[in-house]
Amino acid sequence: MTLADVARAAGVDMSTASRVLRGEATQRVREETRVRILKIAEEMQYLANPLARGLRTQRTDTLGIVVPQLDNPVFASAIRGAELAAAERGYSLLISHREPGETATTIAKISRTNRVDGLLVASLDDDEVLRTDLAAARVPFVLMNRILPGAALSVVLDSRAAARKGVEHLTALGHRRIAHLAGREGGFNARERLQGYRDGLAAAGIAFDEKLVGVAGYTAEGGTTAMRALLPQHPTAVLAATLVSAAGAMATLHEAGLRIPEDISIIGLHDAPVARMLYPALTSVAMPTEEMGRVAADLLIRALAGEEPEPVAPLPPGALVVRGSTGPAPH
Amino acid sequence: MTLADVARAAGVDMSTASRVLRGEATQRVREETRVRILKIAEEMQYLANPLARGLRTQRTDTLGIVVPQLDNPVFASAIRGAELAAAERGYSLLISHREPGETATTIAKISRTNRVDGLLVASLDDDEVLRTDLAAARVPFVLMNRILPGAALSVVLDSRAAARKGVEHLTALGHRRIAHLAGREGGFNARERLQGYRDGLAAAGIAFDEKLVGVAGYTAEGGTTAMRALLPQHPTAVLAATLVSAAGAMATLHEAGLRIPEDISIIGLHDAPVARMLYPALTSVAMPTEEMGRVAADLLIRALAGEEPEPVAPLPPGALVVRGSTGPAPH
DNA sequence: TTGAAAGCGCTACCAT
DNA sequence: ATGGTAGCGCTTTCAA
Numbered sequence: 001m002t003l004a005d006v007a008r009a010a011g012v013d014m015s016t017a018s019r020v021l022r023g024e025a026t027q028r029v030r031e032e033t034r035v036r037i038l039k040i041a042e043e044m045q046y047l048a049n050p051l052a053r054g055l056r057t058q059r060t061d062t063l064g065i066v067v068p069q070l071d072n073p074v075f076a077s078a079i080r081g082a083e084l085a086a087a088e089r090g091y092s093l094l095i096s097h098r099e100p101g102e103t104a105t106t107i108a109k110i111s112r113t114n115r116v117d118g119l120l121v122a123s124l125d126d127d128e129v130l131r132t133d134l135a136a137a138r139v140p141f142v143l144m145n146r147i148l149p150g151a152a153l154s155v156v157l158d159s160r161a162a163a164r165k166g167v168e169h170l171t172a173l174g175h176r177r178i179a180h181l182a183g184r185e186g187g188f189n190a191r192e193r194l195q196g197y198r199d200g201l202a203a204a205g206i207a208f209d210e211k212l213v214g215v216a217g218y219t220a221e222g223g224t225t226a227m228r229a230l231l232p233q234h235p236t237a238v239l240a241a242t243l244v245s246a247a248g249a250m251a252t253l254h255e256a257g258l259r260i261p262e263d264i265s266i267i268g269l270h271d272a273p274v275a276r277m278l279y280p281a282l283t284s285v286a287m288p289t290e291e292m293g294r295v296a297a298d299l300l301i302r303a304l305a306g307e308e309p310e311p312v313a314p315l316p317p318g319a320l321v322v323r324g325s326t327g328p329a330p331h
Numbered sequence: 332m333t334l335a336d337v338a339r340a341a342g343v344d345m346s347t348a349s350r351v352l353r354g355e356a357t358q359r360v361r362e363e364t365r366v367r368i369l370k371i372a373e374e375m376q377y378l379a380n381p382l383a384r385g386l387r388t389q390r391t392d393t394l395g396i397v398v399p400q401l402d403n404p405v406f407a408s409a410i411r412g413a414e415l416a417a418a419e420r421g422y423s424l425l426i427s428h429r430e431p432g433e434t435a436t437t438i439a440k441i442s443r444t445n446r447v448d449g450l451l452v453a454s455l456d457d458d459e460v461l462r463t464d465l466a467a468a469r470v471p472f473v474l475m476n477r478i479l480p481g482a483a484l485s486v487v488l489d490s491r492a493a494a495r496k497g498v499e500h501l502t503a504l505g506h507r508r509i510a511h512l513a514g515r516e517g518g519f520n521a522r523e524r525l526q527g528y529r530d531g532l533a534a535a536g537i538a539f540d541e542k543l544v545g546v547a548g549y550t551a552e553g554g555t556t557a558m559r560a561l562l563p564q565h566p567t568a569v570l571a572a573t574l575v576s577a578a579g580a581m582a583t584l585h586e587a588g589l590r591i592p593e594d595i596s597i598i599g600l601h602d603a604p605v606a607r608m609l610y611p612a613l614t615s616v617a618m619p620t621e622e623m624g625r626v627a628a629d630l631l632i633r634a635l636a637g638e639e640p641e642p643v644a645p646l647p648p649g650a651l652v653v654r655g656s657t658g659p660a661p662h
Numbered sequence: 663t664t665g666a667a668a669g670c671g672c673t674a675c676c677a678t
Numbered sequence: 679a680t681g682g683t684a685g686c687g688c689t690t691t692c693a694a
Binding site: 045047048049050051052054055060069070071073076077079080083094095097109112113114115220244247248250251254272273274276277278279280281 | 376379380381383401404426444578581603604605607612
Binding site: 016030054 | 671
């Protein structure tokens, strides 16, 4: 099933068939011929060979997306969004899932072999590492969920606003001693969330107390440990930077015999099915992660089309999803 | 950077350069020439254009993997395994994440456009639907985590043995009234697990009581609802078909004021990070999902190389990971 | 409005 | 041991 077959069956030249089937803008083709070719191609179930087409056009109509982990709901849903946006514009998505550290190799390989027209990249690596990795890219790229100073297009979530929103929920419930389980020190998102936490406190006229901030990173274990260290400060509420660290912290609270939310409330950033699986179900601030993937893909495709960059503003947080883990402050 | 450039720089013909760079078996090339070409290619950072190569060879050295969901830890780790195995054999992996229902279209598109040499497919659809979908495939394929009667190569986990292993843990702890939260009715894995549950009971001389079996499907909500319906039977232990339904069931137990594991024990099949995030941490039977991906990719690659099928036996369950959710039977 | 033909970069067959 | 060359299936420029 090649273009030549279709052309022959339709009694026209390959070039004519090609023009029609590509839906070329300037359709210098008689309507009758056009219809006939289309009909025959349909009947023969013709599908163009993307290799041949790509070889000729030097494009693949494929976007690459490289993520550090697949089972992370944030990336899973970003991929989903990117896939949808890409499909709408006629692009496919090549997903590349790589361990941190292999990113450079992956980017180099995927971009230097004409497999993709552009790259969507999410990375947990440090700025410098990421910068080096990206230097290997031979195609345009868009960063997801992080900013790399002085470089590239990127699409980020407004973590600061999200953290503030979480704190506001707690202060509205009367909480004053609110702890914060922060993310990785030095990380872009961690910094943003910490700032949002402070914003939220300030808005309620509560002084910032660094003894109420612990570094939990992005693991359950980190949350458990950091929460344990925070317990002596007797917070009545906790804002965790992620769902996972919130879950880890809840284990500590349970162990300590504290009742949630009667004795202590806890809220996480990012909403996902797992929030409902915890006990009690976790109140959380939803984040538009799928939208992030969608916007990133869109941005990249526009860049590929030669349009100008035009940076995108941080995506505002989604809804506050109130579940069982937050309640009025004690007393 | 094309092969012609390398050949020119090395002062040889393209065909010679091609032979050397492909590491052709019959290296009818003088050692000196070989080394020179290799060195120059290295210096020039030559990488073959996979489109051109694929167009010529009618192969892409790419495997497609189609999964119904990305954020499911089972599929995420199967993908990981497949990716590793594929990479070892020089294949890339094209991940295609599709909603149920779109599977047929995806398979058709991906396989009929010479994008992939073969397909790894995981599906939650019914047998008939899946059969229809696969009929659209124009390339060899291997099924993951399910069997389609009368068709194809597949790699499955030994769910039956896993369920039995779980029950044995419970009976060893003295439990006699063990409930089972089953998967989707009519599903292959659900059937296997139910059978394993019965095997385990039989091994301990406990009579099967269908009133102790509830259908929870594969969602937390299903687990919650099914567990609620089972409570009047006063089980002292529960075997859940999945991690997710176990989590859902735990919410019901907490609500009912039952203490885990003092009043009731619960165990899930499949181990994943989320098991540690629950409270108490969930005892579970690990399943070799990454291995499944690895074996499936291997099988497919061997099939592509023209080797004979040779079906693979179900992969035995991994370790029993004892955490806080199981304990001795009451009294 | 349609056709002819070159050529994308590579492999593999056939010569030498 | 090495070179020449056809051709994979398509797009695109140029000619008719």
